[in-house]
Amino acid sequence: GAGVSQSPSNKVTEKGKDVELRCDPISGHTALYWYRQRLGQGLEFLIYFQGNSAPDKSGLPSDRFSAERTGESVSTLTIQRTQQEDSAVYLCASSPGQGTTGELFFGEGSRLTVL
């Protein structure tokens, strides 16, 4: 597709349930990032992929969060046993090359609400 695609755009879940968020990066972009944007807070880095390896997982807030990527394509972010503090917009971004330029192409995000 022309841009980064994320699904679902909105997800409402009950506390304790697992959720999966999907990201389709721009074709040919080898670098992929997940960020979290909570209301009133700055974007929070979660994880970075180069191809299908994740050299930087330092932002994952707990072991309830995991992510994987298939080749240089789709990535899924999984949150297990969701908590209310997980409510946020989860943004995916991709970039070409090694991802060092700072020019990231973002999707529209997945808004997660945990009741």
Added chain:
Amino acid sequence: EDQVTQSPEALRLQEGESSSLNCSYTVSGLRGLFWYRQDPGKGPEFLFTLYSAGEEKEKERLKATLTKKESFLHITAPKPEDSATYLCAVRNAGNNRKLIWGLGTSLAVNP
């Protein structure tokens, strides 16, 4: 600790009224300062990259400048379609994959 502070938090302008947004940063070895625009319900959209003090970049009514401690985003004769949240981010020498973001300035331009 690396930090990015943006001011003001919110700014309301009349169409044609020029102004500037500020991004102050504290970072160990700046490896780039980035400006993004974010519209409601959308992801951030890249605007500019600045690497060294004295550097300037322009795009339409926007001009970004950089000093050793801060960056300014100057908006000349803004139009209502410039209304958005403007985000500033930096990259440090230790991790050149991870951006550190400010909270943004919410700009409203009235017709």
